[in-house]
Amino acid sequence: MLKSFTSTAFSGLRTVSQQQVRCIQVSARSLNVKDDSAPKAKRTVVSSAPEGTVLKGINYMKDGKDPVALADDAYPEWLWEINDPEVRNARIADPLDKKHHKEARRQAIKADNFIRDKKT
């Protein structure tokens, strides 16, 4: 996602300032560029609905049928991660990730509310 700035940097004052703003916004993320050269861990999650299972309750048209589950590999990789607490916790632990700061802010608000709410 790192764009080359040299090509547009001199095309006019307006674009220069926009690029400068974008530089600032992108800088944290650019440090967080993930190194995909390391081999990804093989997915260990196995679906409870193997290929061929009818996925009930999805169809709501008269002339349609409930979809049938495909093989696990036919689904995108991210699907197996959205329910994975480890992935989520890794993002929260990573200080460059937005989730980290959102969670920190959330905890700070809770702590603050707890202190204010002195109804003992």
Added chain:
Amino acid sequence: MSKKAPAAAASLLRLVVPAGKATPSPPIGPALGQRGVKSMDFCKQFNDRTKNVDLGTPLPVIITVKGDRTFTFVTKSPPTSFFLKRAAGIEKGATNIGKDHPFVGKVNLKQIYEIAKIKQADEGMGHLSLKGICSGVVGSARSMGIEVVA
């Protein structure tokens, strides 16, 4: 339900109507009547447009009533909670959720994926990635006390 109303502007009305079964007085009649629309007209059109949908499926519909009392409407896909309850095989979501309360149902990720695909077709979802919509569906499931398993 929003009512934007400088005099000649359209007003919006958001309702959830069972497919093929429009016209009861309580939800639809008064809401449309207030805006000067004959509820029978709407119901005929709605039932006609939803004749391919399983009878009784709740469908959110957004009705735009123009200043001259003509109306157009858009139907969207059923609510996520409807899909989740059917997928988990339960009638109602949980009364209470949280670590002290057991789950009331279970869905797997492939069902979530299929639900998200249906939702993606809605107009309002155009800017969301399928992954984002899936996360949303998972969130709905959790708030209903439905466990999401692989």
